[in-house]
Amino acid sequence: MTELSPFVILIAAIFTNNILLANFLGMCSFLAVSKKIETAAGLGAAVIFVTTATTAINYGIYHHVLTPLGLTYLTFIVFIAVIAAFVQFVEMFVERFSLGLYHALGIFLPLITVNCAILGASLFMIIRNYTFWQSVAFGFGGGVGWTLAIVLIAGLRQRMRYSDVPVPFRGVAIAMVITGVMAMAFMGFAGMVRIQ
């Protein structure tokens, strides 16, 4: 896969292989925090930053620590620990240097620790044997794709408040249905680029 340029991977991660709509990762916060566009965008921004940074860190740890020592079976647990610690660090950093952003993201930052899209991005980079820059592009693109999906569904859900949804479908049920429709719509990008 080394022949793909990071830019192609970036585009693919956003559209054709959208981590949420193609892989259905990060569903929990996607459904929980998609009622308002502003908060969805805030969470999305945090996810973009954290996926990009953690794929880079995890790339280093995987290729320079775990592989040489033959400990690749520790990948999952190590990645989870790194992500959790990194989110903590980001939270402290943002609180100190950008109080405005901290208050905007405040309660969403800890939520990211358990967002599987972030772990997913790190694991795909291993499975697909990306180089460092490909990994960073994939992490960034994955975050942007996830943000795009959550902002789109938040917009839809905001409007849906005024539509006449059948009672048994209200809430998460209809959100799942429209996520499915959105996923099908994103299949239209499939011919553009292809990564595994």
Next chain:
Amino acid sequence: MALLLPILVFGGLLVGLTIALSLAERVLINYGVCKLDVNNGDREFEVDGGQTLLSALNESKVFIPSACGGRGSCGHCTVTVLSGGGPVLPTETPFLTRVEVRQGVRLACQVKIREDIRIKVPEEILNVKMFAATVSANHRLTHDLVETHMRLDEPTEIEARPGQYVQLQAPAPEGPVYRAYSISSPASVKDEVELVVRLVPGGIASTYIHGLEEGDQVIFTGPYGDFRMNEEPDVDIVCIGGGSGMAPLKNLVHTVTARWPERKCWLFFGCRTTQDIFYLDEFRELEKKNPNFHVVYALSDPLEGEEKWEGETGFIHLSVDKHLDVSDRKRQAFLCGPPPMVEAVMKVLEGKGFKPEDIYYDEF
């Protein structure tokens, strides 16, 4: 060796991350010493930044009422932040009205001190102290009520008005919780605090209090409450309560009859059955000694079998209706009981010529 390596690598990684985070915390979450100004220069404190306003105030011996112990779930620890509190957080908005948000009202447990901060608290709060006390008696009044006496150790005296309450600390698995209880001992008793506590099934603090024994150490803060009794002796006092609403009324009755024996004072108290009656003999005794005090108990449930009862029956608002006259005398009424009782009694009192501003109530 094959086992040791992964343990070392993973352990080392965790230790490394922990060290990095602790260092980051030390460097990043260090706001130095901040100034905390209470009521425009009335009190000034130097506190460590990075902690919550509630814990900074507690450290500075300003005791803000807080039932949940700073978890943001009770909404009692409101203070007005004049400057330096940052924006209102999503964790606070459920507890604040729009008007309060505009006035700068915040939950002290959610405000983090990052810079010099100026706040305003009711004058009353500054008189609140933390008391260490020893249980001197804990006796049962009915099947679910106890009367708890606590002798003050440090400080040795409390200055409270009738109707005020204390917050008793009760141990809980996730750290101590505080629960509010009205003081039932009269204001003239300064070296002791008496409470009347009903056992709430599954309640943390009431279970703890019901289990207290003579000699046990307790901690509470107080007195809280901005409620004031009219101190003019020509104003009649009417106390009406039911269920576990006895504590503040007992305090009022004893305070009034001791201080102004010539002042007219009524006590109406509603119980369900004869098993729920308590303090009646004590009040009858007082009634004999003091012709200006009247006590009326009413039972709402029908009598069973052999039981005898010569007092009133039916809900307590019916007795109030029967015993009080329509008049324009100056009277003050204190209601303490379940919401439907308070509502029914309010209607009766207004019909008797009470002004709404002279009726004070506490629903629970």
